[in-house]
Amino acid sequence: MTDHSFTRFINMASPRLGAEVIFATDDFFADKSRLIKDEEAVFIPGKYDDNGKWMDGWESRRKRGQGFDHCILKLGQAGIIKGLDIDTSHFTGNFPPAASVEACFSNADTPGEEAEWIEIVPSMNLNGDSHHLVAVENDTPFTHLRLNIYPDGGVARLRVYGEFYKVWQESDYGKEMDLLAMENGGRPIIANNEHFGVLSNIMQPGKGINMGDGWETRRRREPGNDWAIVALGHAGEINRILVDTAYFKGNFPESISLQAARVAGGTDDSLPVQSQFWEELMPRQKLTADAEHTFESELNKLGSISHVRINIYPDGGISRLRLFGTLDKE
Known part of the structure; x- marks a missing residue:
């Protein structure tokens, strides 16, 4: 993956998903927990604390000896990493000249000496006040990351894009669950427009927190409708679908329909063309503002499916989409 298309995946380093920075060799100037805040980093002129200038990120003191600083991040659950964003926004004279990233799989909260760390991003140069987007080509599931900075300095944010890795148990079969939930391995594939809110938001756990915590397209000024494609975990x-338009009051879609298929072969890039001809899982249904809509009898019985195309008419935003069903053993 030579481009930055990995940013369409879920940010597995989000605290809302259970991620936590559990260790730092030093965070004298800026607490390690700020490294994974969901909000974009900010700079507040004139804001100081007892240790100096307040910075929105993780920042160590100036190193006066050999070695380098690092911090360890624990993901909410194991995941396959597709790419990273090492963001030095607002760090200009205090950013690290270089960084590298290692990862491991550990059942412990804090990996012990027996942990096998694998380098997923070799040492690379960093620039100040910049995003550094790096693709990762490794299909191994990891639970922890170690960000090494050479030799010291500050990083505003670390985003870890990928998909959660779910180990299914025999007891999961026959149990109704949200097969699109990101914690169950659901993932966004593509949306024709994400101007105001990204597609991955609709599979986040819990209720949306505001209008920005959903998938929202720009105002459509031409014929047609907006659409997106997602993959089940x-x-x-x-068996049952919930469409939540929480906080979308003057900008919810007039209606929604879903198409679906059990996809075999091809690539994610080939799905938009194929999806036009998928069978209708749910015919077009009216939506209302700021409300949960449950559909059950309206669904067509398609049997086992793996992918869903979401059609919203003509545009707008939805907060959450829940696709409740049972696992296929085949």
Whole structure:
């Protein structure tokens, strides 16, 4: 993956998903927990604390000896990493000249000496006040990351894009669950427009927190409708659907329909063309403002599916989409 298309995946380093910075060799100037805040980093002129200038990120003191600083991040659950953003926004004279990233799989909260750390991003140069987007080519599931900075300095944010890795148990079969939930391995593939809110938001856990915490397109000024494609965490049969337009009051879609298929072969890039001809899982249904809409009898029985195309008419935003169903054993 030579481009930056990995940013369409979920940020697995979000505290809302259970991620936590559990260790730093030094965070004298800026607390390590700020490194993974969901909000974009800010700079507040004139704001100081007892240790000096307040910075929105993780910042160590100036190193006066050999070695380098590092911090360890624990993901909410194991995941396959597709790419990283090492963001030095607002760090200009105090950013690290270089960084590298290692990862490991550990059942412990804090990996012990037996942990096998694998380098997923070799040492690379950093610039001040910049985003550094780096693709990762490794399909191994990891639970922890170690960000090394050479030799010291500050990083505003670390974003870890990928998909959660779910180990299915025998007891999961026959149990109704949200097969699109990101914690169950659901992932966004593509949306024709994400001007005001990214597609991955609709599979976040819990209720949306505001209008920005959903998928929202720009105002459509031409014929047609907006659409998106998502992949279930496991193929299965959908029995019930919840569409939540929480906080979308003057900008919710007039209606929504869903198409679906059990996809075999091809690539994510080939799905938009194929999806036009998928069968209708749910015919077009009216939506209302700031409300949960449950659909069950309206669904067509398609059997086992793996991918869903979301059609919203003509545009607008939805907060959450829940696709409740049972796993397919095949």
